[in-house]
Amino acid sequence: MDMNEIKEIFFQECEEQLAELESGLLRLNDGDTDPETVNAVFRAVHSIKGGAGAFGLDDLVSFAHVFETTLDCVRSNKLEASQDLLKVMLRSADVLADLTAASRDGGTVESSRTSGLVAELEAYAKGQPLPASAAAPVAVAPESVKTEAPAPVAEAPEPTDDSGFQPVPFSFDALDGEDELAIDGGRSVFTVRFKPRSDLYAKGNEAVLILRELAKLGDLQVRCETDDLPSLDMLDPEGAYFSWLIRVETESDEEAVRQVFEFVEWDSTVEITAGADEEAFSAPAASGEDQPMAAVPFDLSLLEDEPPVSAEAAAPAAPAPAAGEPALAPANMPLAAKAIAEAEKKETVVPAVPAAPQTIRVDLDRVDRLINLVGELVINQAMLAQSVVENESGGSSAVNLGLEELQQLTREIQDSVMAIRAQPVKPVFQRMGRIVREIADMTGKQVRLVTEGENTEVDKTVIDKIAEPLTHMIRNAVDHGLERPEKRTELGKNAEGVLRLSAKHRSGRIVIEIADDGAGINRERVKAKAIENGLIAPDANLSDEDIDNLIFHPGFSTADKISDISGRGVGMDVVKRSIQALGGRISITSKPGKGSIFTMSLPLTLAVLDGMVVTVANQTLVVPLTAIVETLQPEKADIHSFGPSQRLIAIRDTFCPLVDVGHILNFRSDLANPIDGVALLVESEGGGQRALMVDAIQGQRQVVIKSLEANYTNVPGIAAATILGDGRVALILDVDAVVTASRGQPLSPDMMLAATG
Amino acid sequence: MSSDGTSAKVLKLPEVLDLNAASRLHEQVLAHKGEDIDIDASDVSRVGAQCLQVLLAAAKSWRAEDQNFKVQPASDVFIKTLQLLGISDEALLPKEMLK
The missing domain is CATH 3.30.565.10 (Histidine kinase-like ATPase, C-terminal domain)
Incomplete structure (x- = not known):
């Protein structure tokens, strides 16, 4: 799976998150005060930010961060979700969607929209909402949104710390670092800890080359940790003992630094943090000159994150005569502990997401193929059933039983397959x-x-x-x-x-x-x-x-x-x-x-439909079952003429226009005698009922819709076609079109006009 | 550290000290254990981290046994690589380069 695919998945997820975000905000807008709704909204923004951070989409990250900060204030009840605030948030959601789209498809989002909203959101988070007009000038200039992404971040008010929230949604430290990113005349400082494993060398990689690559990015200050180095007799010449602590001062961003280690990240431990780790460097520099081999004190510097612990741990180790090993344990342990602590911190960041039903993403083509095959299966099953009926001699019940079961199964398969494609x-x-x-x-x-x-x-x-x-x-x-x-x-x-x-x-x-x-x-x-x-x-x-x-x-x-x-x-x-x-x-x-x-x-394209197979002027037609309210055998007494060519049929207490399908479709020029046919009472889109007159009902069947438009051309009054069990093509009646046509206008001109646009 | 240089054995390093050379270098250095040694790194045009590990470990061992171990002369590449990797052991870097 290459990067693009992963990115594509990220964007798909973004869409889901954005939908979640919007519906959540709308619920809040409607007065929902459920904390879970706020949480859901927060999570959506948070996830987008996290993913965007991993892909280095800085615009998205910086905007999402501000948004998130304000949401966090709402979440912690520091801020009331007023109508005005929700309006801003809804607009922010729109901008977030645009930024996502811009990141995916290229293009840009008008910076004034982003910056204005950033200012408004920040103002809300600080508890001093700006009037919308005042927002724009305060805003960060568009370019700076990119390069100085952390600027608004840094100014943003501290979110509630008790929630354990830190903007560290991904396993990467990217976002973590950005908060404290030291900006020094456009140059940032990163501290890199790089410890290769022997695999790195075994695979033909070379630490020297990596450091050289890193040096291209900017100024390096490198310190080699040599404590792991065993005595010469014990040394495995192809082992990996060195590790490095590197201070990089560069104009590039963290992503660039990370890329240097791209090919070796599996074979080494790479830890990149933003900001200088001055102590780490000053300590060895001081002692380095007089006691070049006094490696142990060096390590104290590594522990500067947790001074009390490290001081104690390292103190007894320092006097140890054999430079390396004894000191190693304490030196590495706090590091490990720190890593674990960080990992834990990350875990607590994202609150438990309510269990969502499991889903997989499937290529639409595959589903289409399946649907086509199922369509064929249905036709085939119908054909089989028909030929069994035709060859029925002694009435083998086993065959009939099996056929019935097959029919049910086919039907179930069909429903399930259609359900895959159907989306709300x-x-x-x-x-x-x-x-x-x-x-x-x-x-x-x-x-x-x-x-x-x-x-x-x-x-x-x-x-x-x-x-x-x-x-x-x-x-x-x-x-x-x-x-x-x-x-x-x-x-x-x-x-x-x-x-x-x-x-x-x-x-x-x-x-x-x-x-x-x-x-x-x-x-x-x-x-x-x-x-x-x-x-x-x-x-x-x-x-x-x-x-x-x-x-x-x-x-x-x-x-x-x-x-x-x-x-x-x-x-x-x-x-x-x-x-x-x-x-x-x-x-x-x-x-x-x-x-x-x-x-x-x-x-409902490509759908399968339950239809009533009818005969009209020796043609076989299928009338969608969903349209049919009831069928009836007209009696002479119920038929009333109305005008020159209109007829009504009395059904119980009401009159209903009688529509001769064969006439409307130009199957025959004269009107058929209602007494010889069957009337299908249908409900049309307009809500009115009509009695469609057909010659005979053949039966009820499930048919697979084959588009006429795709295979032939649009035919007025016909919705689609299907293949029957005997292999013949039957047309599916477009009930609404026929009903419309029965209102007086002939079928073709209007529809033809429509068809040609 | 210092003094002589005349009595010490000289180990001439090959041009390329990549990871394939590490094992051989290890053997060579081990063979000289217990005696003063000068490492001639003047021909070195490429050196990898693993060979430097060997050399640094050797330097430590020698020092622990109070023997002389020094790299002299050394090529630019050798010195630059040491600097790049942040290795500042004076046994490996010729004295004048240590500033």
């Missing part, structure tokens, strides 16, 4: 929260985003692709849909606009709704604009619905002035196109003064 829409919805915040800030509007059905699962590919159109629609809704706070108050509405984002499963599709409680579509303006742009004739007589749909036309923008956020003239038509590319549909309902609702319905 939550991450996408969470991202929208941020977009709403940003746009609300930019437009000066007050918006509350309410999300529903975040756990609705949909295929991963769909999730990846809906983010963009969704973003666009959200922007539109805030920018164009919602009114300004003053206006809202004037109109008697709450100054805070509500944007409702919801997801649900409906008829085997996922339906995502974006509803705002804003002004609704200004139809007069839309119409005027459309006439102005030459989209419609001035005297065109359009229904409200038609006018609403005009906004999906290419090159249409309702905003009077073009804003930064939306309305560059490439508005909803782009959204519509990308949704259609997914095999989805988008519609709009708007009530003046009450708001608009955009509804997009997307297929």
Whole structure:
């Protein structure tokens, strides 16, 4: 596993942590006071910082550190999580996400955003919140964020020490050191303890070369620890006895120093700490001249971290005549103890994370392959079942039993495999929260985003692709849909606009709704604009619905002035196109003064669906079972004509339009006699019920969806295709399209227009 | 340390004192145990830490037995390497280099 892969994993984890961070902050924002929530938020930032430190992502580290410090104050109840603070924190979370993205994909984050927030966060941590405007000038200059990363760190208030917190999340000492990093005219000082093992030499490495490499970085002050050296008779010429204490004064950062030891870190003990270890050097320098061989006193210097212990330990050792061995034990022990202490310190830093379910990361391609294979398996199983039925002679129950079991197993495998790909829409919805915040800030509007059905699962590919159109629609809704706070108050509405984002499963599709409680579509303006742009004739007589749909036309923008956020003239038509590319549909309902609702319905791609296999005009069709409410045999008395070609069917106490599927799909030109067929009562996306008339029901079956768009082209009224047990292709009916078509407009033109965008 | 130099045996070090040379050097030095010795490091163009370990251990042993052990003359590379590694034993570094 090379570094890039590890880094990739780090970024993936970052995404999870960022999501965790945001949802935690939002919970706090909603008044959650559970300390565990604060902890979770803290941990998220902490982990990102830790990982970033290991990869030398300084910008990320320094920002995360400040963020973390403020969070720590909240955690220790030094600071109250006020609404204002949470606002700052939410923005900080956004910046953190940007910094992460910038670290991964290159690019930069506007330094003014970072530095302003750093100043605000620090001010909060110090207990003296700044007014937002004052924050910027105090801020650290952008360049210095990089080179002088520790500067804001050093100024940051001391986090609660009793929690044992030290910014040492990783096994590396990187961050530990940075706090005390000595900056001396841009040069930093590091103390390196380097003890090779014999393996290092055995593998052809050479301590001399490493030190030479290190010397290239800056000025070295080297002291060789020779106490381990045995007497000549006892010496293993290929052993490793020397170790070094090195003071490096360099313009490079710790990472550069560490890189020198990159290839030998497994074969030696390398300890790099920031800052000078002056005592370590001064001691030997003093005694070194008169008693070059008096190695024992040298070692005292090593122990300077724990003076009382080391003094005692070394004192008896000093007079020992045989220079090395006796002194060794005390000399090394405190070091070891220190290492252990450090390790323990690190362990206490990160509080126990609540046990998360174990997960593995799998390449999406592998899952896709599996899904395809399972699809084939399902078809194959259906074929087998069919041929058994056809060859059924004496009714071998064993075969039937086995077949049934096979069917169940296949089904279970299928469900499990599909579940692997299915993901909740939550991450996408969470991202929208941020977009709403940003746009609300930019437009000066007050918006509350309410999300529903975040756990609705949909295929991963769909999730990846809906983010963009969704973003666009959200922007539109805030920018164009919602009114300004003053206006809202004037109109008697709450100054805070509500944007409702919801997801649900409906008829085997996922339906995502974006509803705002804003002004609704200004139809007069839309119409005027459309006439102005030459989209419609001035005297065109359009229904409200038609006018609403005009906004999906290419090159249409309702905003009077073009804003930064939306309305560059490439508005909803782009959204519509990308949704259609997914095999989805988008519609709009708007009530003046009450708001608009955009509804997009997307297929659960690649899914397997339970369908009713029906015959229409000698064609085999599959109707998604999820859409069917009930089936019934129409009786002559129940059928009522309505207008020239419309018919209604009475079902119990209600009338329901009867839709002749064969006619709508142009399988036949005349209307079929309802008495000869079967009616399927379906629920369409709009919520209304329709009775679809088909010739006969063949049975109920599970079918694997094969995309028509991918293999052929989009066919109006048909959602997809499938392969039946006998190897024939059957088309899957797009119930909603058929229902829409039954409302009067013929199926093709509208849909064809849609298909070509 | 000091004095003579005339009576001492001279051990001429090879040009390359890398890790392969350490064992041989160890044997050579051991063979001279008990007598004053001058190490001629003037030809040395490359020296590794392991050979220096041998030499330093030897210097200590000699000193413990009150015998003379000194490196003289020494090449620049030899001296620079010693300095780089922070070894300041006067037995290994020619006197004039110790400052």
